[in-house]
Amino acid sequence: MAYQNSPSSDDAPTADLPGSRQSNALSIPLSEHDVSRASNAFERMLLRKLLKLAGSPPLRFELWDGASVKLENQLTQFTLTLRDPKALMQLLANPNLAFGDLYSSGRLEVTGDLPELMILLYRSTHSARDNWPRWLERLWANHAPRSTGLSEARENIHHHYDLGNEFYQMWLDTEAMQYTCAYYESDDLTLEQAQLAKLEHVCRKLRLKPGQTVVEAGCGWGGLARYMARHYGVKVHAYNISREQLAYARAEAKRQQLDHLIDYIEDDYRNISGQYDAFVSVGMLEHVGKSHYADMSDVISRALKPEGLALLHSIGRNRPMQMNAWIEKRIFPGAYPPSIAEFMTLCENGGFSVLDVENLRLHYAHTLEDWLKRFEAHSAEVSAMYDEHFTRAWRMYLAGSIAAFHASSLQLFQVVFAHGENNSVPRNRKHLYDKPAAPEAL
Amino acid sequence: MAYQNSPSSDDAPTADLPGSRQSNALSIPLSEHDVSRASNAFERMLLRKLLKLAGSPPLRFELWDGASVKLENQLTQFTLTLRDPKALMQLLANPNLAFGDLYSSGRLEVTGDLPELMILLYRSTHSARDNWPRWLERLWANHAPRSTGLSEARENIHHHYDLGNEFYQMWLDTEAMQYTCAYYESDDLTLEQAQLAKLEHVCRKLRLKPGQTVVEAGCGWGGLARYMARHYGVKVHAYNISREQLAYARAEAKRQQLDHLIDYIEDDYRNISGQYDAFVSVGMLEHVGKSHYADMSDVISRALKPEGLALLHSIGRNRPMQMNAWIEKRIFPGAYPPSIAEFMTLCENGGFSVLDVENLRLHYAHTLEDWLKRFEAHSAEVSAMYDEHFTRAWRMYLAGSIAAFHASSLQLFQVVFAHGENNSVPRNRKHLYDKPAAPEAL
Numbered sequence: 001m002a003y004q005n006s007p008s009s010d011d012a013p014t015a016d017l018p019g020s021r022q023s024n025a026l027s028i029p030l031s032e033h034d035v036s037r038a039s040n041a042f043e044r045m046l047l048r049k050l051l052k053l054a055g056s057p058p059l060r061f062e063l064w065d066g067a068s069v070k071l072e073n074q075l076t077q078f079t080l081t082l083r084d085p086k087a088l089m090q091l092l093a094n095p096n097l098a099f100g101d102l103y104s105s106g107r108l109e110v111t112g113d114l115p116e117l118m119i120l121l122y123r124s125t126h127s128a129r130d131n132w133p134r135w136l137e138r139l140w141a142n143h144a145p146r147s148t149g150l151s152e153a154r155e156n157i158h159h160h161y162d163l164g165n166e167f168y169q170m171w172l173d174t175e176a177m178q179y180t181c182a183y184y185e186s187d188d189l190t191l192e193q194a195q196l197a198k199l200e201h202v203c204r205k206l207r208l209k210p211g212q213t214v215v216e217a218g219c220g221w222g223g224l225a226r227y228m229a230r231h232y233g234v235k236v237h238a239y240n241i242s243r244e245q246l247a248y249a250r251a252e253a254k255r256q257q258l259d260h261l262i263d264y265i266e267d268d269y270r271n272i273s274g275q276y277d278a279f280v281s282v283g284m285l286e287h288v289g290k291s292h293y294a295d296m297s298d299v300i301s302r303a304l305k306p307e308g309l310a311l312l313h314s315i316g317r318n319r320p321m322q323m324n325a326w327i328e329k330r331i332f333p334g335a336y337p338p339s340i341a342e343f344m345t346l347c348e349n350g351g352f353s354v355l356d357v358e359n360l361r362l363h364y365a366h367t368l369e370d371w372l373k374r375f376e377a378h379s380a381e382v383s384a385m386y387d388e389h390f391t392r393a394w395r396m397y398l399a400g401s402i403a404a405f406h407a408s409s410l411q412l413f414q415v416v417f418a419h420g421e422n423n424s425v426p427r428n429r430k431h432l433y434d435k436p437a438a439p440e441a442l
Numbered sequence: 443m444a445y446q447n448s449p450s451s452d453d454a455p456t457a458d459l460p461g462s463r464q465s466n467a468l469s470i471p472l473s474e475h476d477v478s479r480a481s482n483a484f485e486r487m488l489l490r491k492l493l494k495l496a497g498s499p500p501l502r503f504e505l506w507d508g509a510s511v512k513l514e515n516q517l518t519q520f521t522l523t524l525r526d527p528k529a530l531m532q533l534l535a536n537p538n539l540a541f542g543d544l545y546s547s548g549r550l551e552v553t554g555d556l557p558e559l560m561i562l563l564y565r566s567t568h569s570a571r572d573n574w575p576r577w578l579e580r581l582w583a584n585h586a587p588r589s590t591g592l593s594e595a596r597e598n599i600h601h602h603y604d605l606g607n608e609f610y611q612m613w614l615d616t617e618a619m620q621y622t623c624a625y626y627e628s629d630d631l632t633l634e635q636a637q638l639a640k641l642e643h644v645c646r647k648l649r650l651k652p653g654q655t656v657v658e659a660g661c662g663w664g665g666l667a668r669y670m671a672r673h674y675g676v677k678v679h680a681y682n683i684s685r686e687q688l689a690y691a692r693a694e695a696k697r698q699q700l701d702h703l704i705d706y707i708e709d710d711y712r713n714i715s716g717q718y719d720a721f722v723s724v725g726m727l728e729h730v731g732k733s734h735y736a737d738m739s740d741v742i743s744r745a746l747k748p749e750g751l752a753l754l755h756s757i758g759r760n761r762p763m764q765m766n767a768w769i770e771k772r773i774f775p776g777a778y779p780p781s782i783a784e785f786m787t788l789c790e791n792g793g794f795s796v797l798d799v800e801n802l803r804l805h806y807a808h809t810l811e812d813w814l815k816r817f818e819a820h821s822a823e824v825s826a827m828y829d830e831h832f833t834r835a836w837r838m839y840l841a842g843s844i845a846a847f848h849a850s851s852l853q854l855f856q857v858v859f860a861h862g863e864n865n866s867v868p869r870n871r872k873h874l875y876d877k878p879a880a881p882e883a884l
Contacts, residue, residue, distance in 0.1 A: 187869075318789075423804065
């Protein structure tokens with residue numbers, strides 16, 4: 001098992017990173033967890049302040065001593081139980097980070113549907129935060145997001161994607177091991193159909209033809225590369241820096257007798273060489289980091305043939321915003337989803353002409369709902385494989401992501417572009433819809 | 443005839459504005475036009491320098507004294523004749539502005555196909571200008587583009603759109619009087635079919651349903667409003683500040699018995715009131731000006747119902763760039779096509795979620811080719827109506843625009859967006875392509 005903890009760069013006394021096999025012990029002095037003392041009026045007043053800052057969502061807190069805290073005249077739909085006094089103080093000190101950590105360690109419990117609660121919190125906070133004082137925004141900001149330089153990128157990717165292929169196989173689709181937004185052409189598609197539809201949709205947008213060459217930046221478990229090779233007869237150079245993913249990708253390509261068409265390369269996107277008819281990257285831009293968008297522009301600019309088409313598929317935003325601190329620290333080190341204008345600036349800096357942007361936001365909410373269902377069906381196995389803390393952290397991550405896409409805090413952009421001077425670009429998008437992208441029931 | 447000259451804010455001794463009925467006299471002292479003296483070696487050297495700065499396009503100059511100037515070993519495809527010494531100096535002093543002015547006044551003549559020459563010049567200059575010294579960029583910049591404030595906007599729009607409806611009727615489509623990019627679903631469509639296809643494409647993107655309300659900012663001669671009312675049964679408030687256009691729009695709506703569904707309103711987009719199911723603006727954003735994008739965001743934000751869809755259709759750029767000086771001064775005062783990132787920033791500032799971007803660049807080149815053909819067929823009438831100077835200026839404008847879209851200096855973006863929190867947005871774009879958007883041969 002390649003998984004290992006990265007040291008936390010945050011010196012607040014927070015819980016261990018999720019997935020620690022070594023220990024579920026908390027780094028907080030035991031006295032702080034003293035649950036024999038009663039909660040006091042000051043603590044309860046601060047919690048009510050927090051509820052107001054969060055836009056007065058319909059929830060109440062239950063404290064370790066049985067005390068109940070809610071806003072006056074507020075109907076409550078959810079109960080959040082805080083198990084010790086320290087949990088309360090941590091939540092107040094930085095809810096962005098502590099909410100996930102406390103939930104993961106079981107010191108905050110939720111009664112009610114977790115994704116629903118998170119949608120509620122996203123929505124109420126979204127409008128309320130405009131009124132936050134600036135010092136509070138600053139206090140609760142993520143002060144040390146991870147770098148995405150060449151060597152740090154390897155650590156960041158290793159932290160998440162090398163958790164073990166067996167883990168991801170428990171809840172991703174069985175057809176193509178896609179850990180990115182699926183495309184539900186119609187709402188009744190299975191996860192497997194919708195993921196294959198996504199791959200087909202991407203290939204159509206790239207207008208792939210047999211014999212063409214494609215370079216893929218960040219290929220995951222190699223599903224897109226195999227789909228392109230099998231269904232479009234193209235040759236693919238697929239780059240990735242996650243070893244576990246590449247091992248799986250290579251074995252699968254061999255098993256499916258596609259290895260003569262695909263070269264899985266263990267290297268950073270910045271080291272892509274050669275020129276190709278298509279450049280594609282699905283779910284990697286989130287890990288590139290704003291300070292490296294110029295690298296990304298340069299790479300695409302030199303790797304794309306004069307008449308080639310490029311497609312970037314990435315989580316994005318309606319406006320620039322820092323990544324949620326807990327997600328950045330515990331789940332995706334270094335992650336940053338660009339706003340649509342930042343995304344377009346990346347294209348502008350490469351001298352590209354943007355041809356097509358599609359926003360698949362609600363498809364990602366649907367994808368995540370499918371993932372969470374499967375994850376829950378395997379939660380006992382996950383806990384046995386890692387520990388309960390890990391399982392709860394991933395539950396929070398998946399539920400919180402469902403909520404972020406539902407509440408429009410996150411978007412999913414597919415952007416097609418070409419060199420500015422390319423006049424052999426597609427004239428319309430009709431061919432994307434000539435026949436269904438999803439296969440019939442598998 | 444409502445047309446009138448706006449005073450030029452440029453104090454260089456340039457030609458009059460095109461379309462002046464009063465006089466075609468040039469404001470240059472007659473002595474400067476002295477064509478009896480021979481060209482000298484210095485002048486010829488400067489012209490060769492200019493050719494190099496323009497990226498060495500395959501053309502030669504012929505001077506008033508018969509002298510020929512070209513770069514060594516350069517094959518030449520076009521001949522540009524300069525009729526007097528002052529024309530040469532004006533071209534050197536500011537080619538961006540003087541090229542159009544000298545062509546309009548007949549002091550610069552072109553042998554060969556004008557759009558082809560312009561494409562060549564756009565392409566060769568595009569790459570060459572990266573090497574220009576900064577002082578030259580600054581010297582040749584447009585130092586006084588017109589403001590687009592509330593009162594100036596009226597003058598700007600009056601300058602162009604109130605040239606007279608009979609003039610535009612000579613060469614625009616006869617079905618809907620569209621003075622914006624058409625949609626050639628297939629290359630063999632007539633201008634009339636392609637313009638109706640554009641209107642249909644826009645309506646489909648907005649998912650219009652009978653009984654809905656639509657507000658249109660900048661409605662031209664009202665063709666889109668009438669199309670929406672007739673084919674989708676919606677009620678339209680259509681804003682415009684061009685009187686000539688509104689007079690035509692109202693008369694047509696009455697004639698077509700659609701006036702109960704359409705309210706053509708003579709007012710600025712900033713004064714739009716009410717809330718609507720759809721916000722649409724086709725070909726107006728170019729006139730809004732970057733400094734007023736915040737106004738535009740605000741207007742759309744307050745005029746669009748929570749579950750409404752908005753569509754902006756505008757000329758744009760692959761990167762920020764000043765409007766060509768001649769076009770801004772002589773043709774479209776105050777015009778500024780946004781880069782795609784600037785366009786997206788406008789959407790971000792309104793709190794919108796961008797759903798769909800389509801680039802129809804080559805459709806605009808095709809549209810302009812169709813317009814130029816019809817314009818040429820009526821050029822004698824145009825000259826009789828205005829004068830030869832006007833006809834040549836418009837020929838240059840149309841040919842230069844064909845070239846700008848062909849050479850990718852200009853783009854055409856259709857952007858669909860919604861309030862960020864709107865979850866009833868379309869899930870895919872299949873419905874745009876279920877049947878042809880263009881009517882069968884008219």
